[in-house]
Amino acid sequence: MPNATKPDAIALLKADHRKVEELFESFESAKGSGKKKALAEQICMELTIHTKIEEDIFYPACEGAVDEKVIKEAYVEHDAAKVLIAEIEAGGPGDEFYDVKVKVLSEMITHHVKEEEKRVEGMFAQARDAGLDLSDLGERMDAEKHKLLAAFEKSGVPKPEPVALEAATIA
DSSP: OOGGGSOOHHHHHHHHHHHHHHHHHHHHHOOSHHHHHHHHHHHHHHHHHHHHHIIIIIHHHHBTTBOHHHHHHHHHHHHHHHHHHHHHHHOOTTSTTHHHHHHHHHHHHHHHHHHHHOSSSSHHHHHHHTTOOHHHHHHHHHHHHHHHHHHHHHHOOOOOOOSSOTTOOOO
């Protein structure tokens, strides 16, 4: 299949961002615990896959090409989100703080996306300006994303693992 039909790495990540934004909006307007639980689980799965492909493929490719502080900030933001993802996955709509945890996760992700997508100093702009092979990265990330999705649908979403927050453990 020609590269022209596959998104480059940045297009793939931005598509993930838009999908999760829509899921958060759906959660906000959802009625009924079953619907909320299903949406929250989908949000957690999408974010777990997204963070995994960024941390395993995209961020390492950006090392040396993107400001180190920007990459480190992204890892810390991911870890903070992973803590909330674990809390949401362990709970349910009947829990006192469930909706609020999803809301705060949404706000954290909105901030993270804004940082990555900044036009000038954002990670994506820096990666593009540095001349990274975004087509190759996109293909690798897309393949890994499909592999993870199949594994998670079969065996469930694994417990998130912090990368930058050394004192954090997720039960």
